[in-house]
Amino acid sequence: MIPTIKDVAAHAGFSIATVSRVINAPHTVNPLTLEKIRRSIDTLNFRPSPLGRQLRGERTRLIGVVLPTLANPVFAECLQGIDDLAAAHGYRLMLMTTQYDADRERHAIETLRAQRVEGLILTVADADTHPLLDELDRDGLLYVLMHNDTARRPAVSVDNRLAAFDGVRMLIAHGHRRILMLAGTLAASDRARLRHLGYAEAMQQAGLAAAPALEIDFNANELAPAVLAHLTTGPHRPTALFCSNDLLAMVVMRGLHRARMQVPNDMSILGFDGLAMGELLSPPLASICAPNREIGSAAWRRLIARIDRSAPDTSLALTLPHTLRTGATIAAISNTSTTA
Amino acid sequence: MIPTIKDVAAHAGFSIATVSRVINAPHTVNPLTLEKIRRSIDTLNFRPSPLGRQLRGERTRLIGVVLPTLANPVFAECLQGIDDLAAAHGYRLMLMTTQYDADRERHAIETLRAQRVEGLILTVADADTHPLLDELDRDGLLYVLMHNDTARRPAVSVDNRLAAFDGVRMLIAHGHRRILMLAGTLAASDRARLRHLGYAEAMQQAGLAAAPALEIDFNANELAPAVLAHLTTGPHRPTALFCSNDLLAMVVMRGLHRARMQVPNDMSILGFDGLAMGELLSPPLASICAPNREIGSAAWRRLIARIDRSAPDTSLALTLPHTLRTGATIAAISNTSTTA
DNA sequence: ATGAAAGCGCTAACAA
DNA sequence: TTGTTAGCGCTTTCAT
Numbered sequence: 001m002i003p004t005i006k007d008v009a010a011h012a013g014f015s016i017a018t019v020s021r022v023i024n025a026p027h028t029v030n031p032l033t034l035e036k037i038r039r040s041i042d043t044l045n046f047r048p049s050p051l052g053r054q055l056r057g058e059r060t061r062l063i064g065v066v067l068p069t070l071a072n073p074v075f076a077e078c079l080q081g082i083d084d085l086a087a088a089h090g091y092r093l094m095l096m097t098t099q100y101d102a103d104r105e106r107h108a109i110e111t112l113r114a115q116r117v118e119g120l121i122l123t124v125a126d127a128d129t130h131p132l133l134d135e136l137d138r139d140g141l142l143y144v145l146m147h148n149d150t151a152r153r154p155a156v157s158v159d160n161r162l163a164a165f166d167g168v169r170m171l172i173a174h175g176h177r178r179i180l181m182l183a184g185t186l187a188a189s190d191r192a193r194l195r196h197l198g199y200a201e202a203m204q205q206a207g208l209a210a211a212p213a214l215e216i217d218f219n220a221n222e223l224a225p226a227v228l229a230h231l232t233t234g235p236h237r238p239t240a241l242f243c244s245n246d247l248l249a250m251v252v253m254r255g256l257h258r259a260r261m262q263v264p265n266d267m268s269i270l271g272f273d274g275l276a277m278g279e280l281l282s283p284p285l286a287s288i289c290a291p292n293r294e295i296g297s298a299a300w301r302r303l304i305a306r307i308d309r310s311a312p313d314t315s316l317a318l319t320l321p322h323t324l325r326t327g328a329t330i331a332a333i334s335n336t337s338t339t340a
Numbered sequence: 341m342i343p344t345i346k347d348v349a350a351h352a353g354f355s356i357a358t359v360s361r362v363i364n365a366p367h368t369v370n371p372l373t374l375e376k377i378r379r380s381i382d383t384l385n386f387r388p389s390p391l392g393r394q395l396r397g398e399r400t401r402l403i404g405v406v407l408p409t410l411a412n413p414v415f416a417e418c419l420q421g422i423d424d425l426a427a428a429h430g431y432r433l434m435l436m437t438t439q440y441d442a443d444r445e446r447h448a449i450e451t452l453r454a455q456r457v458e459g460l461i462l463t464v465a466d467a468d469t470h471p472l473l474d475e476l477d478r479d480g481l482l483y484v485l486m487h488n489d490t491a492r493r494p495a496v497s498v499d500n501r502l503a504a505f506d507g508v509r510m511l512i513a514h515g516h517r518r519i520l521m522l523a524g525t526l527a528a529s530d531r532a533r534l535r536h537l538g539y540a541e542a543m544q545q546a547g548l549a550a551a552p553a554l555e556i557d558f559n560a561n562e563l564a565p566a567v568l569a570h571l572t573t574g575p576h577r578p579t580a581l582f583c584s585n586d587l588l589a590m591v592v593m594r595g596l597h598r599a600r601m602q603v604p605n606d607m608s609i610l611g612f613d614g615l616a617m618g619e620l621l622s623p624p625l626a627s628i629c630a631p632n633r634e635i636g637s638a639a640w641r642r643l644i645a646r647i648d649r650s651a652p653d654t655s656l657a658l659t660l661p662h663t664l665r666t667g668a669t670i671a672a673i674s675n676t677s678t679t680a
Numbered sequence: 681a682t683g684a685a686a687g688c689g690c691t692a693a694c695a696a
Numbered sequence: 697t698t699g700t701t702a703g704c705g706c707t708t709t710c711a712t
Contacts, residue, residue: 001479001480002456002479004704004705004706005705005706006705014682014683015682015683015684016683016705016706016707017682017683017684017685017707017708018681018682018683020706020707020708021681021682021707023706023707024707024708028681029681029682030681030682033681033682047450047453047454048454048705048706049454049456049704049705049706050454050455050456050706051391051394051395051400051455051456051704051705051706052395052688052704052705052706052707053705053706053707054391054688054706055391055392055395055687055688055689055690055704055705055706056687056688056705056706056707056708057687057688057707058688058706058707060391069420070410070416070417070419070420070423071416071417071420071616073413073416076410076411076413076416077410077411079410079435080409080410080411080437083410083435083436083437084437087436087437087444087447087448092434092436092451092455093434093435093436094432094433094434094435095419095423095433095434095435096423096427096432096433097420097423097424097427104427107427108427110387111432113387114387114388114389114390115390115391115432116342116389116390116391139341139342140341247620250617250620250621251620253620253622254619254620254621254622254624257622276411277590277617279594280587280590280591280593280594281590281594281621281622282593282594282597282621282622284594344688344689344690345689345690346689354698354699355698355699355700356689356690356691356699357691357692357698357699357700357701358697358698358699360690360691360692361691361697361698363690364691364692368697369697369698370697370698373697373698388689388690389688389689389690390690391688391689391690392688392689392690392691392704393689393690393691394690394704395688395689395690395703395704395705395706396689396690396691396692396703396704397691397703397704398690398691398704
């Protein structure tokens with residue numbers, strides 16, 4: 001069906017070695033021969049099989065990508081950042097998603113290793129204590145983490161603790177005193193922990209009480225009534241919510257809207273991620289923005305640098321700057337209106 | 341570095357053939373031998389290289405996926421639908437995005453073919469007149485299109501014409517007479533054409549004037565002033581907008597909001613795609629919903645059926661039902677308030 | 681300038 | 697039950 005180098009050789013009347021030369025070192029072959037063989041290649045529509053090359057110990061030009069989910073645009077944006085560069089560099093991407101499941105993480109990494117990828121770009125639930133990553137280190141398979149905010153491994157990320165700190169400080173500067181942090185599926189992840197840490201530090205520095213993060217199951221796309229009540233009633237209800245990601249912030253905004261709470265007048269909202277989509281909301285969502293696409297492309301560049309040994313790459317964590325998008329979901333609170 | 345079947349054989353003291361049997365037909369090998377070799381496999385952490393198998397002419401268990409972009413969640417959702425099944429079936433996915441560029445489409449398909457994928461799942465700009473797809477047909481490489489709404493090729497899609505027709509009829513039923521269709525990047529695609537056709541038919545059937553689609557460059561994330569003026573001023577300004585996709589609808593909503601137009605009171609908006617995110621907007625976006633994830637998984641099932649020859653699969657187009665999500669972005673218009 | 685042949689990791693037919 | 701061997705498509709010495 002698919003023509004091989006043999007077919008070309010037979011068709012052109014030369015040996016497969018010469019055909020190979022036409023492909024890989026055209027200058028070493030007689031111009032006349034070159035011409036003939038090229039014609040055969042065209043006629044048969046021959047494309048050298050990467051399989052054969054790869055097996056020969058050549059480079060596979062394959063990179064594995066492991067992401068939690070594509071339902072969250074954060075990761076879709078990263079992937080787009082990776083793919084643009086990969087295509088330009090002539091690499092192929094093999095993609096697997098894990099749905100935040102440790103078994104699927106393990107399985108994905110094993111599958112990709114077996115496929116002999118030259119490197120791995122991944123986002124895992126918890127980077128510090130990840131036995132599989134230790135294994136990669138030990139076996140010398142190159143990888144770069146995205147969004148995993150760890151100093152122990154090669155990673156590209158924002159400083160989650162500092163970013164949360166900055167964001168919550170901004171809320172405080174707007175006069176908020178009772179600020180609650182909401183977290184979703186990320187509760188089990190290193191990122192969420194660091195974000196809560198930043199929140200707690202900002203609160204503490206202002207002499208305010210930091211509360212544990214309120215965990216939300218937002219797969220339901222719906223705010224549980226108990227949670228809603230917690231947010232909206234009582235004299236100690238929060239005036240601002242710091243949501244550990246934008247998707248969660250959107251779910252919360254919608255829940256509040258249904259409960260006839262005005263954002264930002266009755267409640268200020270700050271998200272985390274900087275989804276492009278957030279700017280299209282009304283009101284546009286205030287968010288701590290990670291440069292997601294840039295994180296993807298930076299991860300790619302680091303990985304390729306290590307694969308090509310073109311750079312020493314001594315450092316482990318690469319921290320990209322975060323930005324505060326001060327959308328319209330944050331209102332200032334006058335001191336008098338606060339009971340605290 | 342990576343152990344091969346030879347290493348295992350040497351370590352266990354058997355031939356590579358027996359090791360191969362342990363992997364592929366354990367019951368044909370002496371239990372004692374089995375045990376020993378398995379221990380060696382574990383010790384060396386050996387995983388059979390798919391490359392070797394694939395080269396042997398075994399199946400590659402590789403599926404190529406070609407999508408326009410991941411920045412639009414429509415495609416991310418499809419991909420998620422594919423990936424879930426692919427992982428469950430033990431297939432690997434090779435992903436390439438095209439940014440709606442014909443050259444990149446061509447390059448992606450060629451690259452994936454060269455990699456010997458067993459099949460292709462793709463969304464192209466224009467399916468009917470696509471020479472590369474003809475080539476795939478000719479060469480017997482299996483593929484299934486997603487979202488490309490054509491009767492000529494294997495495809496999974498909603499009926500774009502009918503869906504648009506239904507949606508616009510709904511707008512008409514709400515009393516709207518001056519309805520404009522807005523289209524974005526998709527203007528060059530078969531989907532956009534069919535959607536406009538459905539719009540025009542609905543208008544015509546109601547005795548109303550169908551206008552050409554107003555083309556919007558929404559990469560800017562911003563509505564051009566001229567467009568905005570066209571939508572908001574004059575006695576013949578539209579009372580409802582049918583947007584050819586949800587992302588575009590969001591940009592428009594935001595533009596109107598800035599221009600102090602109330603949605604839906606001053607302008608009704610209907611999108612197309614049914615992005616999960618749309619429901620989180622305030623007001624929730626009315627949309628003609630395609631079951632994106634389901635389109636992805638259906639495409640996967642069709643492709644696998646053809647690869648396994650497990651089903652005859654005579655039909656070409658598989659049309660999945662669309663649904664109307666009647667969000668709060670559509671208001672009824674009383675006849676008296678209409679000048680038409 | 682070209683060809684012959686070995687070998688990459690694996691499977692399967694055939695031998696023992 | 698186990699081993700020997702050929703061959704999948706390709707690159708790369710080593711001869712010619």
